[in-house]
Amino acid sequence: MRIELTVNGERCEADVWPGESLLFVLRERLELPGSKNACEQGECGSCSVLLDGELVCACLVLGAQADGRTLVTVEGLAEDGVLHRVQEAFADAGAVQCGFCTPGFIVAAADLIRRVPNPDDDAIREALSGNLCRCTGYAKILDAVRAAAQ
């Protein structure tokens, strides 16, 4: 089936098999592999994207469900070539090791600081508790989000 959607401000069309997840459509049909395929069952947050402004795991949404909707992925957070401040903060804090969780954390953290201007530590931890990281132990990720939120 054919779907039409807006991804990172651009209109896109794709021919998809109805069983394909939005994550598969992004990665394999729209050449946007930034959203990651770590668990593909909504447990790790590595594929976090904004669907009509709402934070979702792209692996839990069918590609077909995204027809006619608006999507922002990690590739769409920079504006006019200027990185989002969460991206800058992650790079500066040493919050990136293997980096496989990073796109999901960046999208989730950007969503948090857009919704909550000055999140306290508990709010940051709770908001990011749906994102797994296996390398960092989270300390430098939390440092980065605190820095970006200031």
Place this chain on the structure above:
Amino acid sequence: MTVTRQLPYGRAVVERRRADAIPKTTGEFAYSSDLNAPGMLWGHTLRSPHAHARIAGIDVSQAVSMPGVHAVLTHADVPGENRYGLEFRDQPVLADECVRYQGEPVAVVAAEHPEQARRAAEAIRVEYEPLELVVDMERATEQEPLHPDRPTMGHGYRDDPRPNVVRHVVIRHGDPDAAGDVSVEGYYELGIQDQAFLGPESGLAVPDGEGGVDVYVATQWLHVDRDQVAPCLGLRPDQVRIHLGGVGGAFGGREDLSMQIHGAMLALHTGRPVKIVYGRDESFWGHVHRHPARIWAEHRGTREGRLVSVRMRILIDGGAYASSSTAVTSNAACFACGPYAVPNALIDSTCVYTNNPPCGAMRGFGAVQTCFAAEAQMDKLAAVLEIDPVELRLLNALAPGGRLPTGQLITGTFPVAEVLRAARELEPPAAEPLPRDSLRLPGGAGNTTRGEGVQRGVGFAIGFKNIGYSEGFDDFTAARVRLFTAATGGLGAEVHCASAEVGQGVIEVIRSTAERELGPAEVVVLPATTASVGSAGSASASRMTWMAAGAVQLACREAMEELRRRGGTLDGDAIDIERIYRHPPTGPLDPETGQVTSERAHVALACAAMKVVAEVDVELGLSRIVWIGVAQDVGRALSRTAVEGQIEGGTAQALGLALMEEIQTRDGLITNASFTDYLLPTTLDMPPVESVLIEDPEPDAPYGVKGVGEFSTVVGTAAVASALRAATGRPLTRVPVKPDDIAL
């Protein structure tokens, strides 16, 4: 020696960003699962649903005729040897006569869409005849051998005639029967831990049109992959080129092959690029795990607290294939006593084959298991003697000039006492008063308590292990440096090393070493591949920083020497130098006594000590780790941020093993092969980790560095368990600790 305390973020110096940091934050960085090629097919693996069964027949006739399917291959299609393995070639590429664990690959399929490949795999008819299961590690040595041809015998290890023994290491030191004034005894168990790297096993195999193949894959050691892949394909090593795809974490789980041979077989068979990406369930079946262990220990000491003898019996379950179990068995034995002066010891360490999930390398590599047992014993001894647990450890601390139970004299740096004192001096924050937000109580967002049944405890432990490959292994790293006149007219340098960047930051070690050695040159680090540089060895055993720095330093210094010989100018003629760096040699252990047969069996050692504060709801059995302090012997830190990141991340994995992480099995079958059921620490589980770096430069190492990746993992599980015991008063001899262990 310098002691450097961590500064709160914002007050610390912001270091230069890693070269891969921004591409990883924007999604541009290409991981092995992100690769594509024109005309690409998708591969899928059919796996055994049985833990042990004879294969009576395989019928692929229906699968090959399904839409989009280009190839269905079984063991009969393996072009070369149908066996591979890191040390012993005991593992089939595709199962032939029998399957020995659930998830063992039986057939592979290539199709145009991954769903077509999955459905075709489901349509393959395999006739299995279930065989008797070997699933209890204690009974394994009395059951029918899973490998009757005994691939692990006759390799210079202790010959053990019992069935299903992978390796048996015995270390006899002094008089193990020496009597002490007091003794403490304990029995300890650890479950199977998974590396749970987030990037699933994946890669792209591309036929070169001349009978060879290029494989782009997430791995830890490119050249050892090549050397295992080529014989199975019936190709020369140079016809197989392994290139590093972006690696989404490793932690030991990528030392063994996953999709490399399967992808290459499908690519060569179809003449098209083939991509294979494991799902998370497949990842649990598709790589080796941390060995589960059962450990009995007896520690004897004097009334003053000096250790007199340590006796330990270690049994670990290697699962169906050998992988790196031989070295894990040895490591478990070599570090069983902890970093203490032990005059007498008898350590007996055995790894067995079973039909349980295969086990091999995971961060800490045998030392995690024995540290858990040995440190619990030290706490017990301290309690019996009514000595402060840290004082007891200080009283027995090893130091340079001391000997390990293997007889190895400690010649490098080993600041055990300094590490112990630094960790002791770290002050945890005072207990937060009640009432407080339930998020900061055991049970967390579950809102299970207002704090009535919560008890606080402080735990402490120290652990150590080796750096680099041991026991006579020829451990080396090659690096290649090309100096040329850059477009700007200045000196350009390409630095080439096949070391695997798995997230640890070795690309920055390479870059900063080259910049340091080459002065003002514009340095470019080339991608890791087997095609144009020699082996780097494995990104394992906390060795890659030391070895990559050593090799790059050597090659750079020789290139600069050549430049000087030329009078300081290139005159359009580039310098291209490849050099191999080796750390000082090690030798094997005597197979009967476990004593060193040369100066050393391990090239260097490092240690870490950890203090942990736990709060436990003793009514519900729920735990919350409040704060962790770590002091670690790091030789010399090339990057504070990177070292702290390793300490923090290693601590999280240790906390996971202590509290929640376990691959559960029933009759050899994994019952929780998903991130829904295999629990990992989240932002709500990890406390702040305060770290102190003890810098005492290692004399044999470039710039004095030591590896830093494993030590917080080695000590962490023991330290968390110690805190839980302090909070509950319960023995808690098995990890992960379950609510039932505390509350019932």
